[in-house]
Amino acid sequence: MSNQHVSNHSFARRCCVAVSILATGAGVIAFAPTQPAEAAAAVPQDGLYHVSSPHRLLDTRRTGGAVAAGKTVTIPRSVLTAAGLPTTGVQSVVVNLTVTGTTGTGWGTIFSGSTVPATSNINFSKGWTGAVSSTVALASNSGLSIKVGGTGLSTQVIVDLEGWYSNSTYTPSTGSGLQIGDPERWVDTRTDGGPLPAQSWDTIGMSWDATGDWAGTTPTAVMVNLTALGAKGSGSLSLWNGDENAWPTTSSVNFAKGETSPNTAIVPVRKESDGSYSFGVANTGGQAVNYLVDVLGFYYTGAVMPTFKHVVVAPKRVMSFASIGSNKTASVTLPAAVGDAKVTGGIEGVLTGYRPTSGGYQTIWDGLGAMPKTSNLNSVNGGIRANGFLVRENSDDSLGLTVFNSAGTIKAIVDVTGRFDWTGTISSAVAAQKRQLPAMRVATTSAHRVIGRR
Secondary structure (H helix, E strand, O other): OOOOOEOOEOOEEEEEEEEOOOOOOOOOOOOOOOOOOOOOOOOOOOOOEEEEEEEEEEEOOOOOOOEEOOOEEEEOHHHHHHOOOOOOOEEEEEEEEEEEOOOOOEEEEEEOOOOOOOOOOEEEOOOOOEEEEEEEEOOOOOOEEEEEEEOOOEEEEEEEEEEEEEOOOOOOOOOEEEEEEEEEEEEEOOOOOOOEOOOEEEEEEEOOOOOHHHOOEEEEEEEEEEEEEOOOOOEEEEEEOOOOOOOOOOOOEEEOOOOOEEEEEEEEOEEOOOOOEEEEEEEOOOOOEEEEEEEEEEEEEEOOOOOEEEEEEEEEEEEEEEEEOOOEEEEEEOOOOOOOOOOEEEEEEEEEEEOOOOOEEEEEEOOOOOOOOOOOEEEOOOOEEEEEEEEEOOOOOOOEEEEEEOOOOEEEEEEEEEEEEEOOOOOHHHHHHHHOOOOOOOOEEHHHOEEEEO
């Protein structure tokens, strides 16, 4: 390994969590529906994902200063273009929105164009630092705006670009489709490997069996929920493709002493010399911390179709301050404006937990079958926390969301911001077939985790 010092970080490598990701076979992932045969053609790019190198679009600590309640800070379209977005053909962008230096309780809404949605992307209390990943529909010739809500407060605002979805006018066949799965926990360092030391990183490896239904495909990114927990001080974790010669310059999760802090993210993968793929988790702070990686889906390119494509939904609050008791759930049936159950395979949005009476965790899913053995949100007694979500929908009759609360009483807010629709031929057989996604089965091999120094 190189001893070159990069980006003012002197990282120690902790490698690797080996993960087997296959399309078929006992004991490993059986992750995709049997895709119906369709004639080869140019791949339509509407709703497909494009990986972007992590890029900081805005940091008011450096320029502009804290944003007061009721005020809006903007990111011009030229800044997005400089970050690598094309001037045309962009449907929406995926960004990580962070607040820090908050002087009171409030919220932030990120949008494009002139209309401010009646929803929020991030909620915060005084003195909190945290982030929420959001997908924002990009208005024609517009950049991004962030409006801060609340009374008599201010906050610093940071926005990092993760990637973008193309629209139907984008012609290069470079976009990635999405395969949605049930949430699956790949990594839990509390039971495998222990806390990630400060200024260290883990490599999470995976194999990709490009045969059968997956012939001609290549993985490009993984959608995950990354959770930091058990830290003895504040810090941050960063997800990136694991290239040790290109350290991440943005953060994915910000954590505080004793708190459990989650955030969804889309992390690009990198091809290794042995043909496998990997991504990295870096502890860029000064405190050791445990972390969890829950995988929600895979992005892949090549023989993409049919696949799930991203569709813009006007931000809509579908659950508003629903009171949920300990070990209880609240459910909502989604209106037709959100999606069509015959083609919609996934719903994305933001889950907010408001003023719980005790610490606990919350899980959101479609309410069908067993609840996932993962969490989306980790609440703090009396606090306000939010996190993005992707929920796989399994019914052909209706779309719905259910929120589970583990302890105390919490008020739950659910805002829907987008969906993923199946692009294959729509018939009752195909609609049923697309639902039959076998549960992900992933085996981590702790023997592959070793400590090394550059």
